[in-house]
Amino acid sequence: MRIDFQGIETKWKSAWEKTGVYRVSHEDARPKYYVLDMFPYPSGSGLHVGHPLGYIASDIISRYKRMSGFNVLHPMGFDAFGLPAEQYAIQTNVHPAISTENNIRHYKEQLSNIGFSYDWSREVRTCDPGFYKWTQWIFLQLFEHYYDLDQNKAIPLSVLIAHFEVSGTTGISAATSQENLFSAEAWRSISPKEKDDILMNYRLAYRKISYVNWCEALGTVLANDEVKEGFSERGGYPVERRAMIQWSLRISAYAERLLNDLNNLDWTDSMKAMQSNWIGRSEGAQLDFSVNGSDLAIRIFTTRPDTIYGATFMVLAPEHPLVDQITTWDQQKMIQQYKDFVKTRSERDRLAATKQMTGAFTGAYATNPFTGQHIQIWIADYVLMDYGTGAIMAVPGDDARDLAFANKFNLPVVEVIDRPAGGEIGDKSGKMINSGSLNGLNVPEAIPKILNEIEQRKLGTRLVQYKMRDAIYSRQRYWGEPIPIEYDTDGVAHAIDINDLPLILPDLDDFKPGGNASPLARLTEWVNTPGGQRRDTDTMPGYAGSSWYFLRYMDPWNNDRFAGEEEVNYWRDVDLYIGGTEHAVGHLMYARFWHKFLHDKGLVPTAEPFRRLVNQGMIQGVIEYVFMYKERTSGHPKFLCAKLVMTKSDDQLVRIAIPVTFVENYGSQDSYLTTAGIEKLIAWRPEYAHAFFECSQGTYHLGKMIEGEATDFKLYTQSEIGKMGKRFHNVVDPNDIVAQHGADCFRMYEMFLGPLEQAKPWDTRNIDGVSRFLKKFWSLFHDEDDKFEITDAAPTREELRILHQTIKRVRDDIERFSLNTCISHFMMATNDLKKLNCQKRMILEPLVLLIAPFAPFISEELWEEFGHPSSVHLEFYPEYDASLAAEDVILYPVCINGKKRAEASFDVNADHKHMESEVLKMDTMQKWLDGQTIKKIVIVPGRMINIVI
């Protein structure tokens, strides 16, 4: 028997498309359920087998929810702006719009073969002007708002301006880049440019000179989360610090809310931990140290005010604005030299030389407000300008870095904590010493005491500091959303008129990055507007479109609003979001931030966009390679079979990754090359034409390695190695698997690989098991001649038990997201029914429905054969569940002192008492007990009955 899965798939794909079964509307009485996939970036290499893992899981949930009576929104789209398309354009001169379009077509074709139930009428593309009109619009809203710290929300900038007009900065508490106090008179008297500069300190989207991550190779700046260990995440190019004027988003204003609201989310602990580490809240105090012989003061932030008696010197970041003012004339040369030295050090050098302390003395002294001692002021690059205040009080007695610095430069060290045995520096344990009024207190007692003292003496204030910095928003690249801002002749930034949105990305034929400026800067006729203004030439970063795309799906064709009010209020938020962990701090943080901003404006009903988040693990590719002798005795290359490698030493051989499409049994323990495979290899690399293959028992076996363990490929970054990619010629096209085994098999196989969240290597061995299962399942409904054969006979108790147990298990599994065990349960049921030779409608019909989320094609086909109106949708009948569950009978093992003695059956709905009496009634019980006294009867509902004697 064979299942004609290709025929079935073609038939149902077109049926679905024709009837538009997966279209949904917000005008629906059913409760909504929104299942979202992280939309892909359409790369040139197409979808590989790792991509659909999460999509399959989300499709199963969507179908399941749809069958359980929910109105399910399950859309798909493309994150289509970005660097790779542009890099490709630079190399090939193909316009990014064209290559993107082609790639999307390929992706959609691949996706359609897997049987997803997307509502394609809602497809979005971030590079589509109809879409980025609203990306630009949201950006302008951010530009026109500031963050009010009293009301704890975003407020229109016009309110702030009105306040300035009347009372200056008095009574304003707002998130700002730079504290700057002025009166209403002062405000009214300054120029528009000066006003603009001040307002920039408040806007949620603002321009500012900041130290940025400049990537020379990519010709653009990058956000912190796009930089990994001093290299760009995309491409792995070196990144350096550079001061530039850039757009940023004031995400830091939302730090506290982004942190607190994590509590209400159904996300994994590790995901929440990553976000909360990135936000990096720390409590402490901010206080001023006065500089001796001047009226200047240096503001510092510390989390350990209790150690202030041990502050024996101060350190400023080399870029700190006060450095030049306080440096004494005799130290100027030293300080300048050190500043120059720091500039030449790349981010990478700094990270590499972590333990090496460097610095220079300014010649100036400050006064420790508690000890009254005069302490030296140094500069050093271990103090960062953009964290805290860019200055610290150094306590070598209880801070490892300060101690290392003090040791290197012979600065005084005062112990302030008497640590218990085994106590380590900085671990907040022990009693205070040498600390005036704090002496004898434990650290946790000393902190509040000193804070009170600091506030009473008006030396400073308590302060909560966040590590999270504002997100740099400008990119000096072409393929992105243009920033809808114009500058007048004074350089004042103006939002372009809302009615002029979208600001279309102009055409270009030279995409090369141009030094510090975007390629758009070369289009002078575009840059200079008819109104005499100059356009901003930067574009938005990759995360712009993805920060709100999930809202656009709710109403993708709306031209008057980012999404209609009714639609947004119906769909509200994403109930289930599935995607990879790599977006933990980038996309997910920005999306939460934008959503909160829109919520502040009353445009979205919920404070959080993604209620539940599930991270699918990566499918790691297996790299297949041949072993080639380094030395060529005959002049031709010679390859050694993997099974014979043990006899050679490592340095005699070199490993060469080969395309996995040449390989027989790819991914399994004994993959090998057939003659045909060797021919393909030779066609791929003609220089192997006369190669000799040294085989074991007539077969040439291959070596293999799981990506991520690829230590030989150290030159690539982890994220590149971690994903299946072109580099190792091991992209497996889902189309190939679907063609070979069918879409249902591919779907179930990917789920059967293991828990969704776990990373796992692509291993095709188990695919045969799933394929066999589907054949067996199909055979339940068909006779030997493949004729549909079903009886109306009444089911037996045993058959009912199998059905009900399966319904219960499958529903539980899906609710718990345990999709791999769910498939095991289908397999068990099928095996059991096969043994009983059960061909009864009453048993098999519900099973077709149950398996539909996993194997939609086969179930549609079977459902039709059952004579149901061919479906528009498979509807789940809850009656199947309810009516039959009442009769459910489960066998419970009966144990005496932990040893199994017999099995007894019970009604599943029975209560404990009932079960207890049944046990005691049993004849055999007396024999087992042998006259012994029962100490205890333990009844575990649904499990077992344990009798202790």
Add this chain to the structure above:
RNA sequence: GCCGAAGUGGCGGAACUGGUAGACGCGCUGGACUCAAAAUCCAGUGUCUGCAAAGAUGUGCGGGUUCGAGUCCCGCCUUCGGUACCA
């Protein structure tokens, strides 16, 4: 270093609130069908002892709680992921 997750057969992995550890699948062994192979079906398969019945042992290591621990508690070890001069 800090934060998080996880360690179970030859392999992928089950075991939901403590309750017959190893479900289900792969692989392997034997058998049936076949001239033969493939496919399919049946039986077996943690380890050790034993012909068998059976017994012992077994979820990274060491302790503990419990009638009972893969699961809970304490102390370690290892692997993976994130992050790091963050004051």
